[in-house]
Amino acid sequence: MKQPNFDVIARSYRWLEYLSLGMSLERCRFHFLPQTHSCRYALVLGDGDGRFTAKLLAANPGIEVDAIDISQTMLALLRQRSEQASDRLHTHHADARTFPYGSEGKSYDLVVTHFFLDCLTQPELEQLIGCIAPVLAPEAFWLISDFHIPRGPMRLLARAYVRSLYFAFRMLTGLETAQLPDYFTPITEHGFARIASHYSLAGLLGTEVWQRRADNLSPRRSHQIS
Template sequence: MTRTQPNFDHIARPYRWLEYITLGRALEQCRLHYLPSLLKRKRALVLGDGDGRFLAQLLAQNPRLHADAIDTSATMLQLLRERCEALAPNASARLNTHQSDALTCPLDPSYDLIVTHFFLDCLTQPELGTLITRIAPTLSPQAVWLVSDFQIPTGPMRLPAKILVRTLYLAFRILTGLRTTQLPDHASPLQQAGLTRIAHRHRLAGLLITELWQLNPTPP
């Protein structure tokens, strides 16, 4: 059965401002938190980076990096390319963009960096398992997977977080046709693929997380 694709084209240009109005710069801070740890990476696969605010910074600060960026939205990819080329020297020679579904797009071997900022929450649990199973064979030794996403924390923030996440899913269903309705568990399939979480940071009382997972991490 063909997967129904959400359409992010018509919210691509105002997306940054919608994000700022909703949660300020908290999502942007999550995306950029581990950027200094990625400056020796050489080959990246970036899924659903939206308008490219993270990837432009990564390419600008890591001049040796080459990246594949995959997104279903042509407008998002156009904004991503424009932002990368404006900020990063020779970005056009180091960046390949693919308007495609990450679950079916052909992948190159030997990525040492995977980036999924606020992308895995667009997938169902079976789709997430399929994605990780597809990507795992392309990872080079000690590759790093950077994840930023929403989560439902424990404690007093649990109920407000559940209401906010449910509201966001409803809004994206109305605006884009996104069919996903609940946050998937990314930790279990990443562990099953042989990755270990080596760093994590919470924001907004645990509503937002950003994590580094590594394949065969070097013992301390």
């Protein structure tokens, strides 16, 4: 299993984002941040330079975060951004595809994958969701932000843009994934329901809140995320 090298773009990652789509990706990540105030144990995968995780820790003084990233430099940037909450942040330099979830006996009520699942192949994504699901609380939330191929006149332009992104990341980092995987099917099969969503740039960017269904409990009523 080849590991891409994101260290090479870590320090310029923020500015590469801004040059490509301005503040759109950042706004996408932060859109549902205010609704995570009730969460206490978060698992954050591949947060890049840590902008979301730092804001999560600042906005929710009662939360603890396990952050997993394949890039040492990305994790170093995250720790710098989260210095005032270092006692609630636990970083793991590891490949999320092979991380031993559940080895510490933790139960998470929040999973965050902002622009991370698109780095996985379909089999890798399905395996990852299957490994994470057993270590989640009965009504856990899962925040997902990612690129989408919308219907309508933007479809061809979106396809071309996403292909160009994959090509750029292949050249810069060695990322082998070449197309957006389907996370809707496997996350639904593991008992999650989408309870809120927000899309921008004519549907190219989307951020969604999924919640694990509990017996005889509607996901929309268990917590006030909307």
